[in-house]
Amino acid sequence: DTGVSQDPRHKITKRGQNVTFRCDPISEHNRLYWYRQTLGQGPEFLTYFQNEAQLEKSRLLSDRFSAERPKGSFSTLEIQRTEQGDSAMYLCASSIGAGPNQPQHFGDGTRLSIL
Amino acid sequence: SQKIEQNSEALNIQEGKTATLTCNYTNYSPAYLQWYRQDPGRGPVFLLLIRENEKEKRKERLKVTFDTTLKQSLFHITASQPADSATYLCALNLDSGGGADGLTFGKGTHLIIQP
Numbered sequence A: 001d002t003g004v005s006q007d008p009r010h011k012i013t014k015r016g017q018n019v020t021f022r023c024d025p026i027s028e029h030n031r032l033y034w035y036r037q038t039l040g041q042g043p044e045f046l047t048y049f050q051n052e053a054q055l056e057k058s059r060l061l062s063d064r065f066s067a068e069r070p071k072g073s074f075s076t077l078e079i080q081r082t083e084q085g086d087s088a089m090y091l092c093a094s095s096i097g098a099g100p101n102q103p104q105h106f107g108d109g110t111r112l113s114i115l
Numbered sequence B: 001s002q003k004i005e006q007n008s009e010a011l012n013i014q015e016g017k018t019a020t021l022t023c024n025y026t027n028y029s030p031a032y033l034q035w036y037r038q039d040p041g042r043g044p045v046f047l048l049l050i051r052e053n054e055k056e057k058r059k060e061r062l063k064v065t066f067d068t069t070l071k072q073s074l075f076h077i078t079a080s081q082p083a084d085s086a087t088y089l090c091a092l093n094l095d096s097g098g099g100a101d102g103l104t105f106g107k108g109t110h111l112i113i114q115p
Helices: none
Strands: A005-007 A010-013 A019-024 A031-037 A044-050 A053-056 A065-068 A075-079 A088-095 A110-114 B003-006 B011-014 B019-026 B032-038 B045-051 B056-059 B062-067 B072-077 B086-093 B103-105 B109-114
Touching: A005 A088, A010 A019, A019 A088, A019 A110, A031 A075, A044 A065, A044 B103, A075 A088, B003 B086, B011 B019, B019 B086, B019 B109, B032 B062, B032 B072, B045 B056, B045 B062, B072 B086
Parallel strands: A010 A110, B011 B109
Antiparallel strands: A005 A019, A019 A075, A031 A044, A031 A088, A044 A053, A065 A075, A088 A110, B003 B019, B019 B072, B032 B045, B032 B086, B056 B062, B062 B072, B086 B103, B086 B109
């Protein structure tokens, strides 16, 4: 039984570089979410998809952040012109349906470190 | 503004005792509340979901209560074991039929079960 998979697990890059993270959700899940988590905080919601449609992006932290889910399967999160403050764990989650009564299944995240 | 509060300090409990964690929220009227467990370096793992019309929900050694008058949920682990040591996160869904569908998390409570 494969869960949510994220790649890479760790990314170290210099300030100003672009980075892209990949998330493979559980195969039958049509909802996919991205969160950011900093040390000592709970995950912070960024954006989500219903199949290939991005239904909410106002929570993305700045216009340097963008996400895609081109065929309704895997998703990518890109950060352009990275800054020190972007250092965090980026988590992906998926759920089989919509609504607040659906548990979300999380991957183990990509830890981003900006030098 | 909307807010979720959890004991931000670590909670130390002796093995075999019951651990009780608190989640308080303000300015919400959630229909559902979720609890997750998170281990260091890993993504959150779903534990339990409770609806507003459910006073209590159980799963093995776990019990959750939901008091919408007090705007509080309590999470209990009975017969606690060292393997229960982790951070426990309370989460609410802001979905009101047209807005974001992501979860809003508290900061989490770090639970330590001492042998």
